[in-house]
Amino acid sequence: MQTASLSRRSFLRGGMRAVAPAVRPPWARAEAAFLAACTRCDACIDACPTAILLRADGGFPGVDFSAGAGECTFCGECVAHCEPQALVRSAEGGAPWALKAGVGRGCLAESGVECRVCGESCPVGAIRFRPRLGGVALPQLDADACTGCGACFAPCPTRAIAMTVDRVANEFPTESER
Ligand code: SF4
Ligand code: SF4
Ligand code: SF4
Known part of the structure; x- marks a missing residue:
């Protein structure tokens, strides 16, 4: 399993002072090949x-999903401008990356506060949101449908969304990850 490229604490919250390797642009070659090719x-x-x-x-x-408009539209402009082909999109297409969103413990709805911001942000x-008897509806993330675009990350008021390559959707982060 690939090590998570994004650490919520060190990368997404701490800007580019990441100790973990950064998530590369979509359609990046495998890390070693990417580093060798990228100029x-x-x-x-x-x-x-x-x-x-x-x-x-x-x-x-x-x-960095906290930068700019905060989402990848998979427009392919980055690939088109990468002359050394560190980013490569095959003719058959292929997934741009293995990133997925996950909802963590900071989620307001999990704490009983009505919030559907992430769902409203997802293209x-x-x-x-799964209705609950006697409680607020809870977010339920469909990992198969998630493209890892990151649009849900920045709007979350508590930054409860984690973008990782190895996290199963709705798997809550461990204390050491917080
Ligand atoms: S929005 Fe377009 S240019 Fe930017 S990272 Fe995504 S595919 Fe690349
Ligand atoms: S365009 Fe390609 S070679 Fe240039 S910085 Fe981006 S990934 Fe690296
Ligand atoms: S759940 Fe996945 S597809 Fe939806 S906004 Fe978040 S990252 Fe994008």
Whole structure:
């Protein structure tokens, strides 16, 4: 299993001072091949219309869903501008990345406070709210439907959404991850 590229505490909350490796732009080659190919030219960063790509560790590009418009639209502009082909989209398409959202313990609804912001932010309807007798509706994330676009991350008022490559949807983070 791939190590989570995003650490909620060190990367998403702490900007680019990440100790964990950054999440690379969509359609990035596997990390070693990406690092070998990427010339740190910033072309992908400059091309991203939602401005979620920033210089990360060592000057290599990384994704920050708290930056810019906060979501990847999978427009492919970063790939199109990557001349060294550190980012490559095959003719068959293929998933841009293995990122998925997960809802963690800071969730207001889990604490009994009505909130559906993440569900309202999701462009593909991957977060639905499950009614509960005697309580507020709880978010339920469909991992298969989630594209990892990150649109639900920044709007969450408690930053309860985690974007990770190895987290099962709705699996709550451990205390050591907080
Ligand atoms: S696919 Fe488009 S929106 Fe997503 S990171 Fe690349 S340029 Fe930005
Ligand atoms: S466009 Fe390609 S080579 Fe240039 S910084 Fe981005 S990933 Fe690296
Ligand atoms: S990351 Fe997943 S759950 Fe969040 S808005 Fe994008 S598709 Fe929806």
